[in-house]
Amino acid sequence: MNRKKILVINPNSSKSMTDSLDQMIYSLNHDEQLPFAAEIHTYTAPSGPLSINNESDARASARVVISDLETELLQYDAFLVACYSVHPLVGMLRQRLAPHQHVIGIFEASISTALALLRLDLEYSSKSPQMFGILSTGTYWEEALTLGVGAYLGEQNPDRFSSDRFKGVETTGLSATELHTAPPEEVKRKLMEATKRLVKWRNVKVICLGCAGMVGLDSIVEEALVEELGAQEAGKVYILDGVKAGLGLLEGLLRALPGKAT
Template sequence: MRSILIINPNSTESMTNGLKPLVDALHFKDTAHEYFTAPSGPKSINNEDDAAESVDHCLPSLRKHLERHDGFLIACYSQHPLVPLLKDESVIKSARKPVTGIFEASVSTSLQIIHPDEKFGIVSTGKVWESILTDATIAFLGTGSEASKRFAGVETTGLNATDLHDAPAEEVRKRMKDAVKRLLKKGKVGAVCLGCAGMAGMDEMIREACVEELGEEQGKRVSIVDGVKAGIAWLEGAVRAGF
């Protein structure tokens, strides 16, 4: 049976558990999905330094899992260094095992979903991610300033990943919806990426914001792209096709 390893590079087990219903709902029953949580290190990855630190806590333990899995998903919404580092591992290179992150998967999926006249954008957590994810998207697209033609930008909630589940629900809902509405004002946005693994399952409040801002008909047309779903779907195809 094919096997995909979903890697949470922070050390909060509850965030890993929150990914499981999303993956199960895709019904890829001929593929086994296993999960890895960082054994130590940052509880929440709130900036690039946290992401870099998480590598030291994850990579030594991950190496023993590389042989028996066919694909790998890094479940942190950033240009996480584990993506290129795993691709450099000899067991992955020699067998052409696909590796992606939820950031890369969501951007790629959005570009395929939206109309050529539309843009995609990202809703994320703390304000620090506005510049980090903007730079990461431009680097990923390789288009420099031309990225603005397809990329509406990043709006943030001011909450970190753990706050999304620990803060009062109404506060989370308000901040999420406000960020989405600001993003939708930046042009003809056809897709909204959930810019944090901790936002898993929050599609409903994103949709509410789209409908409130754009009206029923247009608001329902906006695609909501969860990077975990996008990543698993891409890996499933890549593993099956032998890309």
């Protein structure tokens, strides 16, 4: 039987961002203890926004990608949309795919995984709730991602919801491309400041890296955690990369709901 194939879609046109994804996927595929069973490919939008900084960019990128990939969808068993937003491409793909083909965005994947990592003990958690939070790029995403989380959690009024599971969104003020083009000391400073703001009340147990461009920057987040919380408490906080979470979920879906052999 042929190996299943997953396509990781970078919906912006920045090849450097896809190169970062390729490096991470290469390291995952060469992990002797946990190699991926599926064959993983990457894709970069041929045109459109270099960085997705708002909903308008997301819609524009979705139109480009769905048109470009239309004839290639049958070649893959699963798709990961590597943009940390409620990206319309996820829904567009689901409308076109067969039931045995799976698609998820890194936003949805990270929330699902974060919730699975939080303690679920009703008696204890009500006294000391564990929460997840999101680190993202530009300030636009503070409201946009909060609304997205509310909608994903099924809130009737996601613009006015509060949750004892979700801490909120902190941003660096940098765009996705600036994470890799701005001076490294500036990137580090802003990312560390945002991390410290997110965990200062010491109830965040999962930090979701809210941008595919944050691949490889988790060491900076770890450093900020140690400075803010101390080494012992910092070691109890999960740093969750949405691309890794998404690939893990898709692998699980391909195993649990494999569909017809290809």
